[in-house]
Amino acid sequence: MMRLTPPVEIPPTAGLPIEWRDLMAFSGDLAQQLSDWLLIPRPLLTCSGTAALVIALRVLQRRYPDRTTLIVPAYTCPLVALAAFYCPPLTVVPCDLAAGGINMDNRQLALLCDQHTLAVVVTHLAGRVADVDSALHIAGAVGAAVIEDAAQGMGAQDGGNSVGLKGDVGFFSMAMGKGLTCAEGGVLFSRDPALQQALTQTCQQTLPFSLGWELRRIAELWGYWAFYRPGGLYWVYGRPLRAALAKGDPVAAVGDDFTVRSIPLHRLGHYRRRVAASALRRLPGFLLRGKQRALDRVALLSQLPGVSVINDNPGGQGIWPFILVLMPDAAARDAVMASLWTAGLGVTRLFIHALGDYPAVLPLLAPLSPTPCADDFAARSLSITNSPWLTDRLFSEVMLRLRAALT
Numbered sequence: 001m002m003r004l005t006p007p008v009e010i011p012p013t014a015g016l017p018i019e020w021r022d023l024m025a026f027s028g029d030l031a032q033q034l035s036d037w038l039l040i041p042r043p044l045l046t047c048s049g050t051a052a053l054v055i056a057l058r059v060l061q062r063r064y065p066d067r068t069t070l071i072v073p074a075y076t077c078p079l080v081a082l083a084a085f086y087c088p089p090l091t092v093v094p095c096d097l098a099a100g101g102i103n104m105d106n107r108q109l110a111l112l113c114d115q116h117t118l119a120v121v122v123t124h125l126a127g128r129v130a131d132v133d134s135a136l137h138i139a140g141a142v143g144a145a146v147i148e149d150a151a152q153g154m155g156a157q158d159g160g161n162s163v164g165l166k167g168d169v170g171f172f173s174m175a176m177g178k179g180l181t182c183a184e185g186g187v188l189f190s191r192d193p194a195l196q197q198a199l200t201q202t203c204q205q206t207l208p209f210s211l212g213w214e215l216r217r218i219a220e221l222w223g224y225w226a227f228y229r230p231g232g233l234y235w236v237y238g239r240p241l242r243a244a245l246a247k248g249d250p251v252a253a254v255g256d257d258f259t260v261r262s263i264p265l266h267r268l269g270h271y272r273r274r275v276a277a278s279a280l281r282r283l284p285g286f287l288l289r290g291k292q293r294a295l296d297r298v299a300l301l302s303q304l305p306g307v308s309v310i311n312d313n314p315g316g317q318g319i320w321p322f323i324l325v326l327m328p329d330a331a332a333r334d335a336v337m338a339s340l341w342t343a344g345l346g347v348t349r350l351f352i353h354a355l356g357d358y359p360a361v362l363p364l365l366a367p368l369s370p371t372p373c374a375d376d377f378a379a380r381s382l383s384i385t386n387s388p389w390l391t392d393r394l395f396s397e398v399m400l401r402l403r404a405a406l407t
């Protein structure tokens with residue numbers, strides 16, 4: 001007899017599932033628990049990672065009012081550049097990547113840094129630990145700050161400490177799919193007590209409570225509980241993905257279609273903090289199992305001819321929300337995507353473009369220098385989920401199709 005199986009969709013990242021008892025949590029101090037786990041100063045909690053960045057930038061602007069540019073990696077989340085809209089007159093200067101990886105090109109970074117530079121953003125993309133030391137050295141020479149964008153890296157360690165502690169400011173994201181989630185939230189901290197104090201004040205002054213946003217996010221968080229499972233994700237993730245791809249809109253397919261209106265600034269409500277605090281108790285074990293799974297698979301992927309897997313810089317111990325893979329050329333990457341993007345196996349692309357190719361970002365950019373390595377990264381990269389729902393059997397299917405695209 002034929003059996004109808006429901007459509008199954010593995011999520012593109014290893015988000016920590018929410019349980020019923022998390023939604024029922026009556027106590028829990030998220031900021032304190034994060035501080036105790038990560039050994040960071042008691043962090044500020046914001047409505048998003050981007051809002052955390054906005055707060056950090058405003059604090060730095062007050063300190064250095066004459067500095068008006070922000071240097072960011074040319075391949076990163078468009079929201080990072082859009083944050084500058086809320087910090088006039090700040091403009092964004094994309095710095096090219098070093099070839100074949102997520103670090104910035106230090107030679108270009110040194111050329112771009114000057115007395116107008118407010119800060120340099122170092123991004124621990126894909127949970128991989130990026131090179132903060134070089135940025136500290138280069139930015140320090142012109143008196144600019146370093147912000148660690150660890151939106152995808154909560155739990156990653158650099159030199160034995162949490163990421164975010166080497167730079168002047170660090171932040172994590174609690175958006176859906178980034179590990180721990182409260183539907184949308186941010187975690188902001190500084191190792192420097194004076195900066196931490198200023199961040200606290202600016203948070204209190206600039207993030208008002210918004211009943212509308214809070215109710216919307218609570219509904220989204222309950223939706224995450226209800227649908228974040230292989231049988232549910234088809235409806236809320238797989239179907240819209242396929243519809244966007246069918247329309248030839250990969251930017252919408254990966255949810256990159258942000259505008260400045262995608263960045264509300266409000267307080268993170270107490271109920272959602274408690275839900276995340278309850279889920280947080282499962283996160284360290286979840287990340288550890290994820291790391292073991294990912295390292296086995298990274299070893300297999302690295303054997304494919306011409307394929308490279310992005311790894312941590314020396315001294316880094318990252319986390320593995322997904323595995324970021326570079327194919328030998330754009331044609332091979334596109335062949336893989338043609339075979340796997342709509343297969344429900346959690347293979348997708350990270351950001352579709354380098355920053356200069358997003359129309360919504362363009363007005364915030366300083367005149368562009370070419371960013372050939374970031375363009376190349378956008379053309380050759382793909383991501384493979386590290387969700388526990390991608391079983392070894394399903395992963396071997398991914399390997400088969402990767403091999404097929406390489407011949």
Ligand SMILES: *Cc1c(COP(=O)(O)O)cnc(C)c1O
Nearest residue numbers: 048049050077079151173174175
């Ligand atoms: C998601 C993300 C952000 C923004 O975080 P939100 O919580 O979505 O605002 C910033 N940087 C990177 C690298 C990200 O992936």
